[in-house]
Amino acid sequence: MRFQRVKKWVLERYDSEALRGLIKKKYVPSHKYEIFYYMGGLALFLFFIQFLTGFALALYYVPHPEQANKYVVDIVTKLNFGWLFRSLHHWGAQILIGVLFFHCFSTLLLKSYRKPRELLWITGTILLGISIFFGLSGYLLVWDERAFAAVRVATGGAGSIPIIGQYLKAFLRGGNDVTGETLARFYAFHVSILPFLTMILISLHVLLVQYHGLSVPLFLEGEKLRKVPFFPNVLYKDFMIWLFVLGVLVTISVLAPPEIGKKADPYAPTPEGIKPEWYFYFLFQTLKFFPGEIFGLSGETIAVSLITLAAIFFLAIPFFDRKSSRGEKSRTFTWVGVCYTVYFLVMTFLGFVT
Amino acid sequence: MIHLLFFAIFIFFIFSTCLCAKDEVPLLPERPIDRYIIYECLIFFWIFILALIMVIRMKLKETERLQQMGFDEEEEDVPFID
Numbered sequence: 001m002r003f004q005r006v007k008k009w010v011l012e013r014y015d016s017e018a019l020r021g022l023i024k025k026k027y028v029p030s031h032k033y034e035i036f037y038y039m040g041g042l043a044l045f046l047f048f049i050q051f052l053t054g055f056a057l058a059l060y061y062v063p064h065p066e067q068a069n070k071y072v073v074d075i076v077t078k079l080n081f082g083w084l085f086r087s088l089h090h091w092g093a094q095i096l097i098g099v100l101f102f103h104c105f106s107t108l109l110l111k112s113y114r115k116p117r118e119l120l121w122i123t124g125t126i127l128l129g130i131s132i133f134f135g136l137s138g139y140l141l142v143w144d145e146r147a148f149a150a151v152r153v154a155t156g157g158a159g160s161i162p163i164i165g166q167y168l169k170a171f172l173r174g175g176n177d178v179t180g181e182t183l184a185r186f187y188a189f190h191v192s193i194l195p196f197l198t199m200i201l202i203s204l205h206v207l208l209v210q211y212h213g214l215s216v217p218l219f220l221e222g223e224k225l226r227k228v229p230f231f232p233n234v235l236y237k238d239f240m241i242w243l244f245v246l247g248v249l250v251t252i253s254v255l256a257p258p259e260i261g262k263k264a265d266p267y268a269p270t271p272e273g274i275k276p277e278w279y280f281y282f283l284f285q286t287l288k289f290f291p292g293e294i295f296g297l298s299g300e301t302i303a304v305s306l307i308t309l310a311a312i313f314f315l316a317i318p319f320f321d322r323k324s325s326r327g328e329k330s331r332t333f334t335w336v337g338v339c340y341t342v343y344f345l346v347m348t349f350l351g352f353v354t
Numbered sequence: 355m356i357h358l359l360f361f362a363i364f365i366f367f368i369f370s371t372c373l374c375a376k377d378e379v380p381l382l383p384e385r386p387i388d389r390y391i392i393y394e395c396l397i398f399f400w401i402f403i404l405a406l407i408m409v410i411r412m413k414l415k416e417t418e419r420l421q422q423m424g425f426d427e428e429e430e431d432v433p434f435i436d
Contacts, residue, residue, distance in 0.1 A: 233417060240407050250396065
């Protein structure tokens with residue numbers, strides 16, 4: 001009875017028929033590459049898990065250089081299920097970034113960025129960049145030796161970007177070196193600025209997907225494809241994938257909880273064998289290939305400049321690939337997509353084994 | 355039988371954990387009984403997930419069957435009875 005009254009109250013104020021009509025009209029093309037359609041939904045689900053576990057961790061964390069490491073240890077050792085929440089947050093981030101890379105490269109190779117979905121590509125690529133920065137900022141919050149050294153290297157690398165590099169480095173660090181100021185800044189980025197940007201970009205990205213509908217691969221365009229209703233068919237498949245990934249996430253979190261190193265000491269020498277997180281390996285390896293000096297110029301500056309140019313080109317690919325926008329085959333940009341994907345995979349693999 | 359399976363998995367986890375170097379900070383509850391409970395819960399969690407996936411799959415198949423039969427399509431000009 002009470003439910004009926006609530007329903008009546010809502011229906012008197014809001015036009016639910018319009019929403020129902022919108023849901024009924026939503027169809028998804030069905031073909032052999034449709035598995036790629038589920039990556040966006042999976043990323044959304046993982047973002048949701050990150051937000052939830054992040055809320056729980058933020059209740060007990062203190063971003064102070066003297067106490068940060070101690071509080072992380074306390075979360076893991078003293079709080080009920082603190083270890084599980086931290087582990088879920090850590091591994092959720094790893095899987096999320098992996099899914100985002102997969103989603104991004106599949107979009108690139110299937111040329112789903114083509115007209116009229118340029119803005120979808122741009123919002124998605126920026127979201128990937130933000131997620132990587134989420135990873136870096138969250139990494140420092142543990143405030144252990146490894147995180148300290150990794151952030152010192154990463155922010156030092158940002159300092160090699162021509163013209164804006166030094167300003168960017170000072171902005172990220174909040175000074176000349178990685179200190180408590182950096183921790184405070186990274187905490188602000190991690191729990192406030194980046195979530196705010198992420199919410200805006202996810203909303204925009206999802207709205208654009210609703211507006212344009214899902215893209216069909218170029219080589220399947222023109223073929224008569226079966227269309228499947230989103231509600232409930234595709235949503236059921238989404239649920240199954242989410243449940244399976246949740247199971248994998250919980251299993252990894254239980255079997256391989258992330259370690260906590262010794263509290264960071266700014267005056268201690270950098271520990272040996274320091275490596276960044278896996279999603280930085282391709283950058284890390286690229287930097288390693290460049291010598292210290294090339295024609296009197298800093299090798300690091302040249303490497304960072306080339307990486308920056310490659311990233312800008314990557315973002316602007318939909319505007320360069322005119323053939324795909326016209327619905328024609330574009331062999332050049334197929335090779336561009338393959339090169340980016342193979343480069344990322346090979347460099348990440350080398351980062352693991354070296 | 356199921357208890358034997360749980361015990362075998364428990365032994366596997368305990369031994370595999372013992373092979374690893376001891377962490378400075380205990381990343382999981384240290385008491386063996388607590389670990390046993392965690393691993394047992396993990397197994398039940400997977401059983402729950404697989405069961406739920408099977409239920410959703412069955413529901414999806416049924417929905418597809420009804421759609422093929424055309425039962426989901428709304429008839430036009432149906433008299434409205436209130």
